[in-house]
Amino acid sequence: MDDTIATPETDKAADTAAAGVESPAKERFARAVEEAKAGAQALGKEAQERADLYREKLTSQSSEWSAQAKERATGLAVEGKARASEAIAGIGKLVAENATLIDDKVGAKYGDYARTAAQSLQDTATKLDSKDLGELADDAKEFVRNSPGLAVGLAAAAGFLLARVFRGSND
Numbered sequence: 654m655d656d657t658i659a660t661p662e663t664d665k666a667a668d669t670a671a672a673g674v675e676s677p678a679k680e681r682f683a684r685a686v687e688e689a690k691a692g693a694q695a696l697g698k699e700a701q702e703r704a705d706l707y708r709e710k711l712t713s714q715s716s717e718w719s720a721q722a723k724e725r726a727t728g729l730a731v732e733g734k735a736r737a738s739e740a741i742a743g744i745g746k747l748v749a750e751n752a753t754l755i756d757d758k759v760g761a762k763y764g765d766y767a768r769t770a771a772q773s774l775q776d777t778a779t780k781l782d783s784k785d786l787g788e789l790a791d792d793a794k795e796f797v798r799n800s801p802g803l804a805v806g807l808a809a810a811a812g813f814l815l816a817r818v819f820r821g822s823n824d
Contacts, residue, residue: 745774
């Protein structure tokens with residue numbers, strides 16, 4: 654055991670000695686904390702910069718994908734318009750070719766109806782070919798505004814027919 658007696662002077666000396674020992678440790682710890690804070694700030698800044706870079710890249714790619722999708726949809730719409738026009742013209746031609754048969758079987762009056770219908774189909778096909786997609790969209794909007802009930806009915810009928818076609822192809 655230590656035989657020294659603790660006095661205020663000896664306590665003060667011990668505190669000073671301990672403070673001298675702790676001071677470099679405290680300084681190192683404080684520096685380590687400051688370095689850790691600086692490192693965390695640097696990492697946060699780097700993460701933000703990378704996030705901004707990825708966000709920019711994603712934005713440019715999404716606009717590119719959007720443009721490609723729009724281009725593809727426009728191409729498909731033009732192709733669909735051409736096919737619809739060809740189909741209508743083909744039906745008109747078929748009806749016109751069979752008008753004389755209708756004259757013989759049913760009567761001249763009905764043959765004339767068939768010829769009129771064939772001419773209307775041919776005219777519709779020609780109009781469809783001559784219009785661009787914007788004009789067709791405007792015509793469709795005008796039709797829906799003027800005849801909303803008929804538009805809903807036609808949409809329901811088209812949906813039913815498409816469902817039957819796709820369901821029939823899966824069976």
